[in-house]
Amino acid sequence: MSFLIPCPTCGPREVFEFRHGGELHHGAANLPGPQRERWYHRLGCRRWLIAVRDVRTNTVLETRRLEEGAP
Amino acid sequence: MTEPAAPAASTVTFRFEDRTVTAAPGQSIAAALYADGVRIFSRSFKYHRPRGLLCVAGECPNCLMQVDGRPNVRTCVEPAREGQVVQPQNVWPSLSFDVLRVFDYLDRFLPVGFYYKRFHKPRWLWPLFEHVVRHIAGLGVIDVNATPALDVEVEHLHTDVCVIGGGPAGLAAADSAAQAGAGVLLLERLPQLGGHLLYRGSSGPEETDALRGRLGTRVRVLLETTAFGLYEGNLVGAFRHDRLLKIRARQVIVCTGARQRPFVFHKNDLPGILLGDGALRLAHLHGVSPGRRAVVVADDSSGHHLPRELARLGIEVSAVVDASAYTPIEPTPWALLTGHVVVEAVGGRQVKGVRVAPLDTNGDIRTGEVQYIPCDLVCMAPRRVPANELLLQGGMRFHIQGGQWLPQNDVPGLAAAGGAAGVLDRSGQSLQGLLRGGEAAAALGYPVPELAMYRHDWEAWAARETLAARIIAFPQRDRNDRKRFICLCEDVTEKDLEQAVAEGFDNVETLKRYSTVGMGPCQGKVCGLTATEVCARLTGRDLNATGTTTSRPPAVPVELGILAADRRHQPVRRTPLHHWHEAAAAVWLDAGLWKRPESYGDVAAEVGAVRTAVGLIDVSTLGKIELIGPDAEELLDRVYLNRWSDLKLGRVRYGAMCTEEGILFDDGVGARLGPEHFYLTATTGNAEAVFQWLELWRVTWGLDVQIYHRTSALAAVNLAGPRARDVLAGLAALDVSAAAFPYMTVRAAEVAGVACRLLRLGFVGELSYEIHCPAAQAWHLWEALCNAGKPWGLRPFGVEAQRILRLEKGHVIIGQDTDALSTPLDAGLGGLVRFDKPLFHGREPLLRLRAFQSRTRLVGFTMADGGRLPAEGCQVVEDGAPAGRVTSIRHSPTFARALGLAWVPAERSQPGSRFFVRHGGVDLEAVVMELPFYDPEGRRLRS
Numbered sequence A: 001m002s003f004l005i006p007c008p009t010c011g012p013r014e015v016f017e018f019r020h021g022g023e024l025h026h027g028a029a030n031l032p033g034p035q036r037e038r039w040y041h042r043l044g045c046r047r048w049l050i051a052v053r054d055v056r057t058n059t060v061l062e063t064r065r066l067e068e069g070a071p
Numbered sequence B: 001m002t003e004p005a006a007p008a009a010s011t012v013t014f015r016f017e018d019r020t021v022t023a024a025p026g027q028s029i030a031a032a033l034y035a036d037g038v039r040i041f042s043r044s045f046k047y048h049r050p051r052g053l054l055c056v057a058g059e060c061p062n063c064l065m066q067v068d069g070r071p072n073v074r075t076c077v078e079p080a081r082e083g084q085v086v087q088p089q090n091v092w093p094s095l096s097f098d099v100l101r102v103f104d105y106l107d108r109f110l111p112v113g114f115y116y117k118r119f120h121k122p123r124w125l126w127p128l129f130e131h132v133v134r135h136i137a138g139l140g141v142i143d144v145n146a147t148p149a150l151d152v153e154v155e156h157l158h159t160d161v162c163v164i165g166g167g168p169a170g171l172a173a174a175d176s177a178a179q180a181g182a183g184v185l186l187l188e189r190l191p192q193l194g195g196h197l198l199y200r201g202s203s204g205p206e207e208t209d210a211l212r213g214r215l216g217t218r219v220r221v222l223l224e225t226t227a228f229g230l231y232e233g234n235l236v237g238a239f240r241h242d243r244l245l246k247i248r249a250r251q252v253i254v255c256t257g258a259r260q261r262p263f264v265f266h267k268n269d270l271p272g273i274l275l276g277d278g279a280l281r282l283a284h285l286h287g288v289s290p291g292r293r294a295v296v297v298a299d300d301s302s303g304h305h306l307p308r309e310l311a312r313l314g315i316e317v318s319a320v321v322d323a324s325a326y327t328p329i330e331p332t333p334w335a336l337l338t339g340h341v342v343v344e345a346v347g348g349r350q351v352k353g354v355r356v357a358p359l360d361t362n363g364d365i366r367t368g369e370v371q372y373i374p375c376d377l378v379c380m381a382p383r384r385v386p387a388n389e390l391l392l393q394g395g396m397r398f399h400i401q402g403g404q405w406l407p408q409n410d411v412p413g414l415a416a417a418g419g420a421a422g423v424l425d426r427s428g429q430s431l432q433g434l435l436r437g438g439e440a441a442a443a444l445g446y447p448v449p450e451l452a453m454y455r456h457d458w459e460a461w462a463a464r465e466t467l468a469a470r471i472i473a474f475p476q477r478d479r480n481d482r483k484r485f486i487c488l489c490e491d492v493t494e495k496d497l498e499q500a501v502a503e504g505f506d507n508v509e510t511l512k513r514y515s516t517v518g519m520g521p522c523q524g525k526v527c528g529l530t531a532t533e534v535c536a537r538l539t540g541r542d543l544n545a546t547g548t549t550t551s552r553p554p555a556v557p558v559e560l561g562i563l564a565a566d567r568r569h570q571p572v573r574r575t576p577l578h579h580w581h582e583a584a585a586a587v588w589l590d591a592g593l594w595k596r597p598e599s600y601g602d603v604a605a606e607v608g609a610v611r612t613a614v615g616l617i618d619v620s621t622l623g624k625i626e627l628i629g630p631d632a633e634e635l636l637d638r639v640y641l642n643r644w645s646d647l648k649l650g651r652v653r654y655g656a657m658c659t660e661e662g663i664l665f666d667d668g669v670g671a672r673l674g675p676e677h678f679y680l681t682a683t684t685g686n687a688e689a690v691f692q693w694l695e696l697w698r699v700t701w702g703l704d705v706q707i708y709h710r711t712s713a714l715a716a717v718n719l720a721g722p723r724a725r726d727v728l729a730g731l732a733a734l735d736v737s738a739a740a741f742p743y744m745t746v747r748a749a750e751v752a753g754v755a756c757r758l759l760r761l762g763f764v765g766e767l768s769y770e771i772h773c774p775a776a777q778a779w780h781l782w783e784a785l786c787n788a789g790k791p792w793g794l795r796p797f798g799v800e801a802q803r804i805l806r807l808e809k810g811h812v813i814i815g816q817d818t819d820a821l822s823t824p825l826d827a828g829l830g831g832l833v834r835f836d837k838p839l840f841h842g843r844e845p846l847l848r849l850r851a852f853q854s855r856t857r858l859v860g861f862t863m864a865d866g867g868r869l870p871a872e873g874c875q876v877v878e879d880g881a882p883a884g885r886v887t888s889i890r891h892s893p894t895f896a897r898a899l900g901l902a903w904v905p906a907e908r909s910q911p912g913s914r915f916f917v918r919h920g921g922v923d924l925e926a927v928v929m930e931l932p933f934y935d936p937e938g939r940r941l942r943s
Helices: B029-035 B099-105 B114-118 B123-136 B168-179 B204-215 B276-286 B301-312 B389-393 B426-443 B451-464 B494-502 B508-515 B528-539 B560-567 B578-583 B603-612 B632-639 B684-701 B724-729 B775-792 B799-808 B843-850
Strands: A004-007 A011-014 A019-023 A034-040 A048-054 A059-065 B012-016 B019-023 B064-067 B070-074 B085-087 B153-164 B184-187 B219-222 B225-231 B235-240 B243-254 B273-275 B293-298 B316-322 B335-338 B340-346 B353-358 B371-374 B377-381 B398-401 B404-407 B414-416 B485-487 B587-591 B594-599 B614-618 B623-628 B652-658 B664-674 B677-682 B706-709 B714-720 B746-751 B754-761 B768-774 B794-796 B856-863 B875-878 B881-892 B897-905 B914-919 B922-929
Touching (some): A019 B684, B012 B029, B153 B560, B168 B204, B168 B219, B225 B389, B243 B560, B276 B301, B276 B377, B293 B301, B293 B340, B301 B316, B301 B377, B316 B353, B414 B426, B485 B494, B494 B508, B508 B528, B587 B799, B603 B614, B603 B794, B603 B799, B614 B724, B614 B775, B623 B632, B664 B746, B664 B754, B684 B706, B714 B724, B714 B775, B746 B775, B754 B775, B768 B775, B799 B881, B875 B897, B881 B914, B897 B922
Parallel strands (some): B012 B085, B153 B184, B153 B243, B293 B316
Antiparallel strands (some): A004 A011, A019 A034, B012 B019, B064 B070, B064 B085, B225 B235, B398 B404, B587 B594, B623 B677, B652 B664, B714 B768, B746 B754, B856 B897, B875 B881, B881 B897, B914 B922
């Protein structure tokens, strides 16, 4: 696993700077494809964010601050 | 910007076996040995056959040696250095005379998969077999006592375009990408740019200089840099000397060239049989003549340049043996045997000649027309195949098409140019390089006006260029030819593959796993495609249907020490009192990143001081979190199991929290400092996680509360013991009487002049004050407490004494006494859970679980007889099967017996029940005891 996450506060950063916080909605369908997830930028701004990640390719399609709500 | 090459050094000398060898400047170890007359460089893995130089490119296993204690060094590319000690591997007693060569004559008894077939019965003999096999088959020896010599750093690089390989294609790609304005990083594994121009053709040096000149300062060139992996997100893993490089590139262009591989004939592994490129590299890169009298073996026109180049080096060419029907236009001074193949090499320790024969129209050998050609050098010059490991790792797929393996798909951000993309012609390589570089820059948004021109030039070239279908130049094996080697690393022959396919392993992946073809140090660079060809022929499928095995990093051998570079710089956290503990000869304990005093040398005395007088412990590592805002109590009520909204001002409460699944996550205490102001502690290991957890739910629920993480800003010490009040009374500007400052309350006061927050708690089961203060004043506070405590017998105590004290008190440590399956209901914390709250994490699963009788419970226990103590983590066994585990156990100085906590079956959780703990194969009897062991009424901590 070695992809970049564009942090809404800090810009694109290596995934190891972040902590995965699970799917945005508990018990979501868990299907291959884009998935809405919570991530926490532990080695940066220390804020929670939402990332839409395609779990097949680890491409992060969109990010926003958690405050802004689900896309 | 080209980094300057190392200044030319004078000759160096090194030790090899029992003599001293001299090397010219820039020569590799193997080249210097070759010049010194060495022809046998290693003994093969299984049969201990003599092996000599083959690729001179660091790709095959033939030159691996032990250099200054480092095993498996590829000596053909490792520069010779003054004073090196070089030793052969896997031989006894020496390279030139290896007793274990006997296995070469026993090959009938060592068929493919022999270790699966021979050694599985009787099972008890396997450890013996393993020991013997390990001794006979193998590579270098790791000196387990050696101190790591590598001083490795990791470097993170970012670039628009990363070009891997500095040959004609790579130079062109770097040039056009940089021309367009893209940032370009060019990696080259050798000390100089040029790729095959450095050793093939006559115009190499001038051409290379011209190309390098064009790059100017626009391209950052990293020489002696080997890319070993292409990972997700275009991350290139590379190393340069003792440095690990992690290169994040927006576009990667792989220009790693093409390579030759051995032909398949009887005894094709004899020393003196080299790849044609290997012979040229030996001559041009290292100044060593590969031999005197050569036979060149080819399978198409590409091999016919080689005899001319050998002749220029003064090597006599006896014959060119070409399986194809190609005939050069110009007459040649050497015998030209078109439509011929080599059927056998002749020689024992070194090649003395080859037997060649013509092919008939079916491609079979005409056995009646075998002729013998003496020589001391055989150069194998087949059509080159792409060196495409990195491309395969990046998701590119190759199919054979028009006689060559060519890329079949587009991978965003990844491109191939030159030999790696199957382009073998020098001008085609440059044209494709220019196009791929231009395309990479254009994809990044740089304007590339030349792009149409690049594309036109490349397409015009590609339309002209056609390759003849490839001839697979190894006819059917004669049944006596047992030494037709496919895989040199693992000594796998064509016969082995035939047998494996006959046994049903007819898919390339299963064939690889069963026969071990391609599983050695070269990772299939020498044998991978040949194995595919053999498999295709044996199964009657075509090459594309047969396919190739998966390529995974590392594509080149990497020392583990280099990969460990990332781990070198781990931060360490020290409390503000660290140096005081150090001066007091603390024994250190790693708690996550923290350094904590485990003890000050005498644990029993430390426990005794707390129980009978007074002790002082540094608890600065505790997580410290402050919440301020109107919704602070709402957030806490929703996150914790217990209720906080009814906590009165100045009161302290114990609390625990669960995950959304109802699993215990953390515990600690909380104090209400104001109507909208709370102060919480979290366990040392979970401080950050609890902060993140609170922050997540604050944002998710949109609650109006600020959360401050104060772990580093504040220090904390715990003054505990029956004399704690006496010590504090003299220092604190506060009435410390039990009436004015009772158990589970919080006060703000100056202690020794330091503004502190004091919490009356009881983790260790005695009267105690947890004193929090700004980190900068902690040292002063600590010393003041120590001095004031002297008359009362105060002792500092460490984590080990605290563990014993809390165990005597039966306090659970979450994460030690609980795991990812532990709920508060089973862990004896059910009383905390306030199901009457409408919403809190874990409510739904815990409500459901409450209805079931749980299977295991956490209980206190002691050992039935005072003897042996089981270790933490030992299993509780019931009828010989695991039924629980011991989570904590210590010898208690207070009770003079073992005390522990364990998960046991629910039916054995009543005090007085007996159960068994398995330790070292022995079942020890234990007895459940009522918790807490110490001061069950809690009189002492409330005093």
